[in-house]
Amino acid sequence: MHILIVEDEKSLASELEHFLTKEHYRCDIAHTGRAASEKIAVNRYDFILLDLGLPDYHGLDLLNEARELEHQPAIIILTARGTVEDRIEGLSRGADDYLPKPFSLLELQVRMQAILRRKFNVKSSVLTLHGLEIDSSSRRVSYDSSEISLTKKEFDLLHYLLLHKNRILTRLQLTEHIWGNVLEDDYDSNYIDVHVKNLRKKLAAYVPNDWLETVRGVGYRLSI
């Protein structure tokens, strides 16, 4: 996977590069619109992460240029101008997704995976891990053909943990994913613990060993 990061904030670009490289993506960085324009003309990228607020270029123009390319790279807009109109404008011009700054790298990764599945026409939306089946389109979870009934939030939680398996997810990252649409001034709440507790209880009846590990003072990790 070859990715172009178009971002004029150098340290943000390098953090993105650092994260994505570890996730086995190959990254190029363009700090200006001109550099980005040259790079997309020459190289064949699978993903373009595009910051709309560039010093020398209007991000949307770059979006148009990328849309004219033959191989149709996936484009995710990353911007601090998070109004509804901006979002609609970006998506209507052919961007595949839109992430308002500040965003979580984990969220970015999830979105990229979703786009990839769409792009390569992966029909199956089922994740299978040691007998645990999670269907993200019908939102059902089953283990060895017996269905586990979860609430909407418990499902989201399990799905997110599974997508980032073997990685510590902090309470805040989980909270943001689950209540992202609600402006939370209670960033220090323990509601997520209640959800995890309930999820554990429900899984315990089916899943033999305790996969869902608590990392004291930090968060949770699904170790498989």
Place this chain on the structure above:
Amino acid sequence: MRLQSKLTLSSAVSKVVILLLLVILLPPLIHRVALHNTDKRLLEKKEQVFDIIEERGIESFISNETDDMYGSYNLLKEEFISLEPIAAPQIDNRIENSYRKVENEVLEYRVLSLAFEVEGGTYLLEIGRSLSTIRETSDTMQQYAIYFLVAIVLLTVFIELAFVKILLRPLTLIIWRLQRIGHPDSFKPVKLGTTTTDFVYLNDTINSMMVQIKEAFLKEKEFIGNVSHELLTPVSILQTKLENLLTDPAMPEEMLVKLVESQKTLYRLKSIIHALLLISRIENEQYLKNEEVSMKTLAKDVAEEIEERVEAKRLTLDLNVTEDMTWKANYSLLFTMLFNVVNNAIKYNKPGGTVSIVGRNTDGGYTLSVTDTGVGMPEDQLPNIFNRFKRLQVPDGESYGLGLPIVETVAKFHNILLSVTSQPGSGTCFSFLFKNP
């Protein structure tokens, strides 16, 4: 009391005082004038009498032999003239009030007495005019004068009333305009059509001040928006840096705990920025209000979203929205508004308590209320709960949340009447009145 009324009243009072003074002073004055006129007439009559005596001779009135006296008075005894011979001129030429007996009736007269010598004899001439006649005249004059004065006072008061009204019309207009300004945003400077320079000055000053206030408001709004926006990029950098460190497998666990602490601080900053941006965007009218929002659905959605929190705190959520109403609004803003209030009701509740959401048609519209059985707030805190960054004493320390300011901003944006009542120790009730259009 309005200036116009005060001005009219004060002028009326001053006129009445003048009128009273005149009523008191007029009788003696008129009496004196009447006496003066009478005296003048008596002197004229005296001249006439002398003319007649000169013409006809004193004998035609009094013959020397008989030593008689002459007297004449008119039928109603209003006037009399008498002539009599006297021994020596003891009496001076004078006019005075004195009593005279005429046909067995004693009357008071104004009498001119004059001693004179003619054809060797000394005579006393007396010309009198009844005082009651004089008084009658002066009374009549007085009466007319008072009628006249009252009429003048009334007339001038009415003229002044009209005049003051016309003169003060620009002021009335300025006040009328000021009363119609709900928020400095809605102010539009208007020129005043008057020649009264004071009012022109007043209007110009108000105009320029309101424009300044309006600009300050706009700048503040823009400032908050711009600053929040500018802060998002550095926050974004910090967040990705922290996440990269957190995903580093080489990171020892005690370092992870510290990183999570930093992440908490960063999320606090993030939520403040998001809240300010949200408020700023609402205030700048960047949201549409074109969705038909059903109150029943709204309450149900919020209840569902928040259900787990209710369970986590072992509370009971009582959703009692049987009557429905649709309201043209922005659904996600209304959701945030109700969510924040219900969330507060959960947060500050007592163990085993209840949160009830009640929606029903009321006078003038539809009322949605959220009542908790929580700790409540003292009355003096109520006015501050919607202030941004006003620190409030809450059970878990201090709240610097922007949750309630957001609630207020959303309510204001939608013209929803928001009211709060609270009883320390027994609970708080937030109610939203969606007014009938």
